[in-house]
Amino acid sequence: MKHHKIFVLLFSFICALPLKAEIEAEKRAEIDKLLRLTGMEKLMDQMKGQMLGSLKSSVAGAPAGFWEKFSTKMDTRELIEKIVPIYDKYYTIDDLRAVNAFYSSPSGQKILGTLPQVMQESMKVGQEWGQKISQQANEEAAAEAKAGAK
Numbered sequence: 001m002k003h004h005k006i007f008v009l010l011f012s013f014i015c016a017l018p019l020k021a022e023i024e025a026e027k028r029a030e031i032d033k034l035l036r037l038t039g040m041e042k043l044m045d046q047m048k049g050q051m052l053g054s055l056k057s058s059v060a061g062a063p064a065g066f067w068e069k070f071s072t073k074m075d076t077r078e079l080i081e082k083i084v085p086i087y088d089k090y091y092t093i094d095d096l097r098a099v100n101a102f103y104s105s106p107s108g109q110k111i112l113g114t115l116p117q118v119m120q121e122s123m124k125v126g127q128e129w130g131q132k133i134s135q136q137a138n139e140e141a142a143a144e145a146k147a148g149a150k
Contacts, residue, residue, distance in 0.1 A: 023088045030096035031087045035080065037103040038112060044076035 023031070035041065052071055056062070087096070102108040 023084065024093070027088065027093045027096065028084070030093055030100060031084055031091075033100050034087065034096055034103070035084075037100060037108075040080060040083075041076065044079055048074050048076055 048071070051074070052067060055070075056067055091099075103112060
């Protein structure tokens with residue numbers, strides 16, 4: 001009987017625990033601010049448009065009006081809600097406050113405003129570098145293969 005009472009008490013305690021840890025309101029506000037400052041919602045909407053374009057080309061025979069109706073089902077807020085716990089996991093409230101203070105500053109706004117161009121130009125430089133390395137690897141491999149064949 002004693003073990004039964006302990007089991008019931010333990011079971012009740014476990015059932016009372018939340019299934020999902022709630023994010024402290026102040027931290028959630030900082031995460032929301034970071035997502036707003038960095039344009040995450042706008043980025044998600046752009047991603048949604050790209051996904052729809054890709055789906056349209058891969059799903060043939062959709063009836064007229066299907067994609068407009070389907071688009072409304074793709075709620076980007078749902079995706080953002082799934083991302084918020086990731087920010088909660090990796091960043092403390094002090095981290096978030098510091099980053100938000102920076103992104104709210106003129107320098108932070110400049111970085112946010114120019115980051116897409118910086119990334120695009122960096123990707124171009126990276127692609128050119130990769131092509132050069134690939135060409136170099138092909139040439140050197142061919143030269144070694146030729147030297148080894150002699």
